[in-house]
Amino acid sequence: MKTDDPATDAPRGGALRNPMVWLIVGLPALVIVAAFVTLAIAIRSGGSDALPDDVKRTAQIQTTDLGPDAFAAAEKLSAVIRIEERAIDILPASGELLKTDDVRKRPVRLSLQHPTRAADDRELELRPVAHGWRVDDTLDLSHDWRVQLVGADARWRLHGRLPKATRATLLQPALDTQTSADARAADAPAGEPSADPSASPAAPARP
16 A cells, blocks of 8 residues: 655665665774774884984983084084985085095995885995095985985984985084084083183182
């Protein structure tokens, strides 16, 4: 018998034919799948701390060793990284230390850090050449790189950023000269005078 109620006359296909049921079930399931995908990407990228600096743990606090940065700032060191088609060059820019045979005749270590994927980081050793240091290699310039240059004896370290599609950039100490002087003074044993030549001499005691 036909009734006047449209809801009664509608075909009865069960709950699975109702779009609202699929919407209620599908959205939470999609969120769960997205969470697992995000977790997998984070694990494969090597974690959130992709910096290769030597890190000391003191009372559960991570502190980076700034000694090489302070030394480079005190010596006023800087260099230029230049990317060619099949080679990567480091050219000394300032600092007498980079001109000495002790430094120029030894290799340097170049770290190229991918902005998002630690698995794509590069570690290269550059050999001495007439104009500085060089390695025969290629570099993808479709994205930025964080650059770190370390001497053979690890006494000095320079940092920089190579922007996308750029073939050269300046590498400098992470600390400025004043910060470097403060760091050296803090590391000096108690009772020793400051090594900063700009420090004013102590006033003589009055008779």
